[in-house]
Amino acid sequence: MPDHNQRIAYLVARYVNRSCSREELDELFAAIGQDHSDEILAQHLDELWHTAQPTPDLDYEQIYAQIQPVPPVRKILPLKMIAIAASVLLLAGASYWLTRSEQPDRSAMVIQQPAPAAILPASNKAVLTLADGSTVTLDSAGNQVIRQGKVAIQQQKGQLSYASQPADGSIHYNKLTTPRGGQFKLILPDGTRVWLNSASMLRYPTAFAGKDRIVELEGQGYFEIAPDAQQPFKVKVHGLEVLVLGTAFDVMAYGDESSVNTTLVTGSILVKEGNTKQLLQPGQQAVVDNQHRQLTVHAADIRKVTAWKNGLFVFNDMALPAILREVARWYDVDIVYKASPGTELYGGGIGRDLQLADVLALLEGNGFNHFRIEGRKVIVLP
Numbered sequence: 001m002p003d004h005n006q007r008i009a010y011l012v013a014r015y016v017n018r019s020c021s022r023e024e025l026d027e028l029f030a031a032i033g034q035d036h037s038d039e040i041l042a043q044h045l046d047e048l049w050h051t052a053q054p055t056p057d058l059d060y061e062q063i064y065a066q067i068q069p070v071p072p073v074r075k076i077l078p079l080k081m082i083a084i085a086a087s088v089l090l091l092a093g094a095s096y097w098l099t100r101s102e103q104p105d106r107s108a109m110v111i112q113q114p115a116p117a118a119i120l121p122a123s124n125k126a127v128l129t130l131a132d133g134s135t136v137t138l139d140s141a142g143n144q145v146i147r148q149g150k151v152a153i154q155q156q157k158g159q160l161s162y163a164s165q166p167a168d169g170s171i172h173y174n175k176l177t178t179p180r181g182g183q184f185k186l187i188l189p190d191g192t193r194v195w196l197n198s199a200s201m202l203r204y205p206t207a208f209a210g211k212d213r214i215v216e217l218e219g220q221g222y223f224e225i226a227p228d229a230q231q232p233f234k235v236k237v238h239g240l241e242v243l244v245l246g247t248a249f250d251v252m253a254y255g256d257e258s259s260v261n262t263t264l265v266t267g268s269i270l271v272k273e274g275n276t277k278q279l280l281q282p283g284q285q286a287v288v289d290n291q292h293r294q295l296t297v298h299a300a301d302i303r304k305v306t307a308w309k310n311g312l313f314v315f316n317d318m319a320l321p322a323i324l325r326e327v328a329r330w331y332d333v334d335i336v337y338k339a340s341p342g343t344e345l346y347g348g349g350i351g352r353d354l355q356l357a358d359v360l361a362l363l364e365g366n367g368f369n370h371f372r373i374e375g376r377k378v379i380v381l382p
Contacts, residue, residue: 119356119373122198122330124158126184131172131206138184148172151206161187162206171209177201178219181332188215191226192233195309198329199254220252222309225267240288243270250305256325262286263305271295307349313359314349320367324378331356332376339382342368 011028124140130148138155146153149172154161160176178184178196186194190208200219213233225233227246235242237253240260247267253260262271264280271278271286273295278286285300307314313326320341328335330352344367350359360371360378370381 119331119333119376121352121354121356122181122183122332124184125182126160126176126178126196128153128160129175129177131174148174148206158183159185159187162189172206173203174206175201175203179332180329188213188226190228190231190233193224195222197221197308198332217251217253219254220250220308222248222250222306224248238288238290239273239293241272243272244268250309252305254325254329257290259290260288261305263300263302265302265306308352311352312349313352315346317345317347319343319345320363320369320380323363324380327356327359327378331359333373334377335380336377337380339369339380341380344368 008028124138126138128136128138128146130136130146136146138160140158142155143157144155146155151172152163153174154163176184176186176196178198178200180199182198184196186196186202186204188194188204188208189206190213192213194202194215196202197220200221201217202221203216205214208231211231213228213231215233215235217235217237221235223233223235223244225244225246225248229245233244233246235244235251237251238260240253240262242249242251242262244267247269248265249267249269250263250265251260252263262269262280263285264282266282268282269280271280271288273288273293276295278295278297280286280297283300283302284297285305286295286297288295301314301316304314304316308326313323313330315323323346324335324341327333333356346363346366350362356378357373360373364370368382372379372381
């Protein structure tokens, strides 16, 4: 069917270039849903894969490994098509792929608004609060050694590290805080690595003494714990306690979310809420409801949970308000609803390196709501 093949090639090219119309997008999605088109689509996407120009400063192998297992929303995109198409989009510089459960009615006239000033994505920035209350502002460009008594703290661009324990046994408590629109990486004195997401805080000692290694978290952090069976590692967050020996896990505990979520990637952890204890296995998530403080455990989508650490927003049947909460923290904006959010669910992902306007345009094109940027506010419209 040469005409059919040529039409699919045309639609795929238009999709990758972000120039296809709503009708062409619907036609492409309909073609993807037909079994006999899979081979044709794969061929055209493979050709684009080999001809697209790479976008600088992206680790495509890591991104592809992260996005490949992401499931589609219902029947819109088969799994292998999402994997291939998403990779092509990233290589072409589009840096996103997104689907939703229903196609909206886009017949209403959109009122054109003046183009707002560009709002850039988050960058490496944080504030280090030392034991005496003094603060040090950290950013992507910084390269310095911060002295605190006999403790030397090394900042190298977007990473802060405590290279060794102080010889005199003195212990001070420091606090690393990322604002909205910021992120940072920290290496603790024992070698444990922590990635802090936007609007987060970690309080920790400059040396781990005693029987436990204890830190306190607000917001979201990803931990790779240095193993030490003689000195267990504990993360305290909102009354919850996570006990580990050596493992990798993610804790999400934002005040504007309905729960505290602890997700185990490797190893094992014991989650304690009040008198309730639950041992997690890799791939499981412990959820503590903030209202009733009930602890439940279920299977987790590891790709979605850890996507922020790898430079992606990844959605899996997510509603618009949940997506916009992530957007607000990452871009340091406030969300103002002047219309109820649509009930559609989104699936797929968006690169966290895009400007805010590009992210909103993509959400708008796949949902029922429109958006307007006013200063650092995102107005949600019908």
